[in-house]
Amino acid sequence: MSQNAWRVIKVGTRQSQLALTQTGQVIDQLNDICIHHRLNYRFEVHKIVTKGDKILDVSLSKVGGKGLFVKEIEQALLDGVIDLAVHSMKDMPYEQPTGLMNGATPKRLSAQDCLVMKEGITSFADLPVGAKVGTSSLRRSCQLKYVRPDLQIEFIRGNIDSRIRKLHTEDLDAVVLAAAGLMRMGWEDKISAYIAEDICVPAVGQGALGIQCRESDEQVRALLQLLNDEQTEITVRAERSFLGAIEGSCQVPIGAQAILVEEEASDVAELSEQGTYYPLIELTAIVGSTDGSVLLKEVMRGRHPEQLGEEIAAQLLASGADRILAEVNLNQ
Numbered sequence: 001m002s003q004n005a006w007r008v009i010k011v012g013t014r015q016s017q018l019a020l021t022q023t024g025q026v027i028d029q030l031n032d033i034c035i036h037h038r039l040n041y042r043f044e045v046h047k048i049v050t051k052g053d054k055i056l057d058v059s060l061s062k063v064g065g066k067g068l069f070v071k072e073i074e075q076a077l078l079d080g081v082i083d084l085a086v087h088s089m090k091d092m093p094y095e096q097p098t099g100l101m102n103g104a105t106p107k108r109l110s111a112q113d114c115l116v117m118k119e120g121i122t123s124f125a126d127l128p129v130g131a132k133v134g135t136s137s138l139r140r141s142c143q144l145k146y147v148r149p150d151l152q153i154e155f156i157r158g159n160i161d162s163r164i165r166k167l168h169t170e171d172l173d174a175v176v177l178a179a180a181g182l183m184r185m186g187w188e189d190k191i192s193a194y195i196a197e198d199i200c201v202p203a204v205g206q207g208a209l210g211i212q213c214r215e216s217d218e219q220v221r222a223l224l225q226l227l228n229d230e231q232t233e234i235t236v237r238a239e240r241s242f243l244g245a246i247e248g249s250c251q252v253p254i255g256a257q258a259i260l261v262e263e264e265a266s267d268v269a270e271l272s273e274q275g276t277y278y279p280l281i282e283l284t285a286i287v288g289s290t291d292g293s294v295l296l297k298e299v300m301r302g303r304h305p306e307q308l309g310e311e312i313a314a315q316l317l318a319s320g321a322d323r324i325l326a327e328v329n330l331n332q
């Protein structure tokens with residue numbers, strides 16, 4: 001197709017407020033890229049209902065099944081009903097279906113978890129003894145219970161706004177949410193406190209988006225390449241490699257966060273002489289037991305994202321994560 005003809009690119013999204021908002025933000029960025037690069041694309045939003053959206057009343061960890069929020073969207077991509085799809089990276093399963101790929105990982109906002117709390121409480125440490133904390137995430141409850149066994153975890157589900165409402169309707173002291181979701185919604189002022197990563201390691205890919213497309217769609221692939229943020233891509237690749245290697249189901253508390261390490265100028269120069277420059281990645285990963293009585297953590301550094309993810313998974317398995325995973329699989 002010549003670049004003079006217009007192409008309508010159909011963008012698939014879930015219909016939650018967050019999904020629609022972040023899809024709108026991605027389309028704004030793509031429109032800017034199109035103006036800058038003189039590309040004749042127009043974008044059209046297609047809302048898709050997923051299985052995960054239909055079963056908001058049951059605890060997701062009971063229903064299980066990977067990719068509850070993405071299957072229908074992936075099918076629409078494969079069928080050509082849509083041309084690209086905006087996902088929260090942390091909702092994306094490790095494996096891409098044949099024919100699909102992650103075309104871009106835009107710049108990550110914040111990987112951190114945060115607390116929205118009752119008025120007057122401004123830090124995690126200030127939560128009173130026995131405080132009721134709302135979350136549906138095993139990863140969050142395990143890590144918070146590990147440092148504060150007195151906390152009462154209440155399992156709550158729903159969209160961000162309904163979870164915040166439950167703070168009042170269910171008389172909770174705090175709810176735990178991803179900071180990035182609140183930032184995207186423009187609700188940063190609701191954040192009472194951030195939870196330091198040394199207390200709560202975030203979910204794999206938290207705060208990042210993944211833009212999925214068909215492998216065969218060269219135009220969309222070239223467009224998405226312009227939206228990609230290389231540093232985010234590298235860190236997310238390391239985290240997701242850990243996810244793939246540990247083969248954790250959503251019944252096991254796991255988390256991982258990679259950052260790029262600032263290096264001495266001399267180290268970088270030495271590397272470039274050998275050819276390609278790969279940044280130094282520091283990956284932190286945890287596997288825990290659901291009750292928060294066991295929490296295994298490793299920190300490793302390396303320059304190859306996939307290898308680093310596999311190494312840290314092997315290290316965790318060797319130090320006891322294998323037993324935690326085996327126990328969960330027995331109970332299924």
Ligand SMILES: NCc1[nH]cc(CCC(=O)O)c1CC(=O)O
Pocket residue numbers: 088089090091160176177178179180181205206207208209
């Ligand atoms: N679990 C659901 C979910 N999936 C993506 C986000 C938003 C944050 C992100 O993009 O990682 C959230 C809400 C939350 O965990 O608070």
